[in-house]
Amino acid sequence: MKIIIYILLLFFTPLVLLGQEKEQNWHMPDLSTDFETCAEGTFIELEDSIPIRGTLYRIRVPENWNGTLLNDLDYYKSANSPRNLKLLKMGYALSGTKRRPGRMKAYDPAHEIHDLISVLDIFEVSFGKPAYTIQLGCSGGGTVTIAMAEIHPDRIDGAIALCGATSPWMANTHLDAMFVLKALLAPELPIVDIPLRGKETERITLAWKKVVEEAQQTPEGRARIALAITIGQWPAWGGKGNAPVQNPDPNNTEELQLSMYYSLLGLLPSRGTFGTNMIELAAPGQIKSNTGVDYAAFFDNGDELYKNAVKQLYKNAGVKLKDDLNTINTSPRIKADASAKQWWSKPGRTHIGEPKIPFLRMSTSGDGLVYPAMVKGYEDLVAEKGYSELLRTAYVKRWGHCTFTTGEWLAAIETMVKRLESGKWPSTAPKDMNKLAKKLDKNSKAEYFNYRTVKKYNRTWLPSINDFVGDEN
Incomplete structure (x- = not known):
């Protein structure tokens, strides 16, 4: 020694x-x-x-x-x-x-x-x-x-x-915002099973960045970025490195949305946002899941001031929020593997x-x-x-x-x-x-x-007896 x-x-x-x-x-x-x-x-x-x-x-x-x-x-x-x-x-x-x-x-x-x-x-x-x-x-x-x-x-x-x-909570919280973006902006792009690094990761990163940058140029795109952050319960001002903008006034819709956009750019799937990729690789199987999720209810659970901004942005864009929520809710879901839930239950x-x-x-x-x-x-x-x-x-x-x-x-x-x-x-x-x-x-x-948090956190998960034994049902 x-x-x-x-x-x-x-x-x-x-x-x-x-x-x-x-x-x-x-x-x-x-x-x-x-x-x-x-x-x-x-x-x-x-x-x-x-x-x-x-x-x-x-x-x-x-x-x-x-x-x-x-x-x-x-x-x-x-x-x-x-x-x-x-x-x-x-x-x-x-x-x-x-x-x-x-x-x-x-x-x-x-x-x-x-x-x-x-x-x-x-x-x-x-x-x-x-x-x-x-x-x-x-x-x-x-x-x-x-x-x-x-x-x-x-x-x-x-x-x-x-x-x-x-970890399982974090993985699904990350999934929700990305699922909104996939459903409304880029159905063809992946949001799970992304490699930690390499050319494929770089390609996915650049593709998602382009989608979000283009969305920010239109009123409906800006509204959808705000919706993703709000449903995902991600911070409107948060990320890695240095803050690209000042902490926004949550009562100022434009200021808040701009901060959401810059935060989202830094949190898209990439080599630098390895957290949930690491969680996905840990267990034998995929832990992320949104089967049975009602994204309209998830929106309702969000930060009250974020929700106000989303509603105002949708009104400005002339797009119906209800229609987009329906699109999200009818999009193909991701199911967790029983082996992964069993592993994370321990x-x-x-x-x-x-x-x-x-x-x-x-x-x-x-x-x-x-x-x-x-x-x-x-x-x-x-x-x-x-x-x-x-x-x-x-x-x-x-x-x-x-x-x-x-x-x-x-x-x-x-x-x-x-x-x-x-x-x-x-x-x-x-x-x-x-x-x-x-x-x-x-x-x-x-x-x-004194932090203003969400009305209710969307992704609390407690293992059931079926999860412990690895039952698919």
Whole structure:
């Protein structure tokens, strides 16, 4: 095992515990040895791979460890980020993994959870049991965090998921907007089973881009672009890279539609929008499906201001919205394979709305990869199952996926620590979260805000008994 410095944990024995008071934190590792030094302080580091699976992991314990461990899917590569170095200086121990090679074509959040549990095992053997263990992560790290809050309350005390997806939900949310575009603008173009990369992917990307660009030049095309975003419950202002336009006034129809157009261009099937392609490749079979979907009802569930804009755009274009909804509803559907639903039904691969520990879920409003509307679906599911007291949600007004500032991360972590220590949630109101973020990192932007979400999320999916056993019926 590669150990940056030798760790003299043998001094940390049950014999020592006999003379310690409870408040002396018996779980602290021996700190009499030399430490690795960095600009943010001194720490012990373990870096190695998990036996058999070979996943790389990293653990750092600072000299001033406060007893709390933060475990993150992506810690291996982000250990020297400003955020994680600051957390180390604040006294947090940090641990986590590196994403597995070949993940794009063999994605499995359940395996990633196994790796994270292994890291917790290694930590406890090496340093003792933390006072609190908080699982956290962004994107795929958020996905496994949600699952761990549901299925591993024995191993973690709190969870913070940032821009975390429920994969089958995300796949179908992506499908809906593309299905509207296919039905109304380009029946000949594919929207499923698109390769991750290569000439065929490039051809499909260029074809879809041309269709959308041409649609934007006509009143009816602009109306249909807005309809796709609204039915799909995609953000009107969101995507990858830099925002091409300012965050629009949702009461200004032209401004809102233009933002929808630019957002859509960045979210069309391409090598850069690999998220749902990766989900499609994970299971044996196709998980996307819209059999039995009523797209008129899906439209009604959308953002109220988006719907107002769609109605105004259709009126301006002289096209009947009802006719287009009928065209969409009568278009050939896509059916999920029973093998795919069976695969995604397994614990750790999907979410069922039952967090069993304090759980803070966060999203950026301009996330075009993991759509913020999914948070509404999870909130409603949690409420239905009676777990609302354990869940809090928060939103940051910013373009992009996982574009949180250091201060916003720190505010989330500090909020969770207060919840664990007191047994009660502190305020998660935007003004209080922003105040806390600025206190913890004065140089960071702090843009928590009250987010206007959809009326009802369209794509909540819970596996049935037939899904578990792989029944086609």
